[in-house]
Amino acid sequence: MDQIIDYFGKLDPIVAALYAGLFTWCLTAIGAGLVFFFKASNRKLLDASLGFTGGVMIAASFWSLLSPAIEYVEMQKEMGLTSLPSWFAPAVGFFLGALFLYALDKLIPHLHLFKKIEEAEGPKTKWKKTILLVLAIALHNIPEGLAVGVAFGALANPELLGMEGHSVFTIGSAVALAIGIGIQNFPEGFAVSMPLRRQGVSKFKSWQWGQLSAIVEPVFAVIGAAIVMTVLPILPYALAFAAGAMIFIVVEEVIPESQSGGNTDLATIGLILGFIVMMTLDVGLG
Numbered sequence: 001m002d003q004i005i006d007y008f009g010k011l012d013p014i015v016a017a018l019y020a021g022l023f024t025w026c027l028t029a030i031g032a033g034l035v036f037f038f039k040a041s042n043r044k045l046l047d048a049s050l051g052f053t054g055g056v057m058i059a060a061s062f063w064s065l066l067s068p069a070i071e072y073v074e075m076q077k078e079m080g081l082t083s084l085p086s087w088f089a090p091a092v093g094f095f096l097g098a099l100f101l102y103a104l105d106k107l108i109p110h111l112h113l114f115k116k117i118e119e120a121e122g123p124k125t126k127w128k129k130t131i132l133l134v135l136a137i138a139l140h141n142i143p144e145g146l147a148v149g150v151a152f153g154a155l156a157n158p159e160l161l162g163m164e165g166h167s168v169f170t171i172g173s174a175v176a177l178a179i180g181i182g183i184q185n186f187p188e189g190f191a192v193s194m195p196l197r198r199q200g201v202s203k204f205k206s207w208q209w210g211q212l213s214a215i216v217e218p219v220f221a222v223i224g225a226a227i228v229m230t231v232l233p234i235l236p237y238a239l240a241f242a243a244g245a246m247i248f249i250v251v252e253e254v255i256p257e258s259q260s261g262g263n264t265d266l267a268t269i270g271l272i273l274g275f276i277v278m279m280t281l282d283v284g285l286g
Contacts, residue, residue, distance in 0.1 A: 001285070004175060005171055005172050005175050005285070008020075008152075008171055008174070008175055009155075009171040013152045013153050013155050013225050013229060014152075014153070014222055014225045014226055014229065016152045016155075016174070016225075017148060017149040017151075017152040017153065017221040017222055017224065017225035018218055018221060018222050020148045020152060020174070020175075020178035020221060021145055021148055021149065021178075021217045021218030021219070021220070021221030021222065022218045023178055023182050024144065024145075024148065024178060024181045024182040024185050024214065024217045024218075024221075025185075025211070025214045025215060025217050025218055026182075027182040027183070027185045027186045027189070028141075028185040028186070028188055028189040028210070028211055028213065028214035028217075029189060029207075029210075029211035029214070030186060030189065031185065031186035031187055031188060031189030031190045031193075031210070032189035032190060032192060032193040032206070032207045032209075032210025032211045033189070033193075033207055033211075034189075034190045034193070034194075035190070035193040035194055035196075035197050035203050035206045035207050035210065036203050036207065038194070043261045043263065044261075044263050044266055046113075046187075046190075046191050046194075046261070047258045047259075047261045047263040047266055047267045047270070048258075048263070048266040048267060048269065048270035049187030049188075049190070049191060049270065050113075050187075050191065050254055050257055050258035050267060050270070051255075051258040051266065051267035051268060051269065051270025051271040051274065052184060052187065052270040052271065052273055052274035052277075053184040053187065053188060053254055053258075053274060054250045054254040054255050054258060054270075054271045054274060055270065055271035055272060055273060055274025055275035055276070055277070055278065056180050056181070056183065056184040056274040056275070056277060056278040057144070057184070057246045057247070057249065057250045057254065057274075057278075058246075058247065058250055058271075058274075058275055058278075059180070059274070059275040059276075059277075059278035059279045059282070060147060060177055060180055060181065060243075060246065060278050060282070061147075061242075061243035061244075061246045061247050061250075062243070063278065063279055063282040063283065064147070064151060064173060064176065064177040064180075064278075064282050065147060065150070065151075065239045065240065065242050065243035065246075066090055066094070066239070066240055066243045068154070068173070068239055069089065069090045069093065069235075069236040069237075069239035069240045069243075070086060070087070070090050070236075072235060072236050072239075073086045073088075073089050073090070073236050074086045089236035089237050089240065090236060090239075090240040091240070092237060092240070093236065093237035093238065093239065093240025093241040093243075093244065094240040094241070094243055094244035094247075095244060096237070096241055096244065097143065097240065097241035097242060097243060097244025097245035097246075097247075097248070098244040098245065098247065098248040099244075100241070100244075100245055101139070101142075101143060101244075101245045101248040101249060101252075102248060104139055104142070105121065105122065105139065105252065106121075106122060107122065107123070108122050108123075108135055108139060109121070109122040109123050109124070109125040109127060109132055109135065110122055110132050110133075110135040110136035110139055111129060111132035111133050111135075111136055112136050112253060112256075112257055113133065113136070113191060113192075113195060113257050114195075114257060114260055114261065117129045117132070120132050129199065130196055130199070130201060130209055133192060133195065133196065133209075134192065134209050134212055134213045136253070137188065137191075137192050137213035137214070138212075138213050138214075138215075138216050139249070139253075140188075140213075140249050140253060140254070141185075141188075141213065141214050141216050141217050141220075142216050142220050142245070143242055143245030143246045143248075143249055144181045144185075144217055144246065145216055145217035145218065145219065145220030145221045145223075145224065146220045146221070146223070146224040146241070146242045146245060147177060147181070147224070147242035147243070147245075147246060148174070148177055148178050148181060148217070148221045148224070149220060149221035149222060149223060149224025149225040149226075149227075149228075150224040150225065150227075150228050150235075150238045150239055150241075150242050151173065151174040151177045151178075151239075152174045152221070152225050153224060153225035153226070153227070153228030153229050153235075153238075154174070154228060154235055154239070155170075155171060155174060172285035173282060173285065175285055176278075176281040176282045176284070176285040177281075177282065179281055179285075180277065180278040180281050180282070181217075183277065184274060185214055185217075188213075188214070189210045189211060189213070189214065190210070192209065192210040192213050193206040193207055193209065193210030194206070196209055196210065224238065224242065255267075255271070258270070258271070
């Protein structure tokens, strides 16, 4: 693990964000590839996996994004670089992130897992159920890609690694976030490919669509890193923006879907485990 952290530490932040985004996409592709080995999916397993995904996203939103944003602003205040309250930038960024995903949710046609085509959200369209399912997961993955990109973009300013002798954001924190997002992407890929297979889509096409749902992650990882590096004062807002976007997805999509199959206890346990895994990764590596 130390070698991985050292390797990413030597890369340009945008390149590192791209590699991290590709890593999370690859794990989605591997998870979707389980469609070649299983004839059917177990709803209990899917619900527990969705719960796990929610737990990882909630923990990442605080430990990897909001907490560093708040600490960064507090250090700025101590150094006399800002007069704004410590809560202002994180609160504004968090709200804007949630608002951004809300707008995408209303503007892009999509269909949540386990729903009928008649229950598709967003503008009315004649697109097939396959495309609508993939778009729903793609919406889910946009804030994850942004989060990874912002984390690596934060490393572009050397001062962020040691303001007043403290470490606000480290390469270990960024790597931990990428690993956590990647881990929860694995069951996500499976959760997309298997329903498609049940609809009669071939195994290969089910895998294709399953992995395609995460292709937005490396794209938005690069975008997130580039924005932070270009407009450095936006950093605390960007960190909180990614957190707000992820929490919106968890509350609006992930948790309701994990609870809709009647396996509420399993989904809840999965969420707790996901939170512990992400928290452990961030505290251990960050």
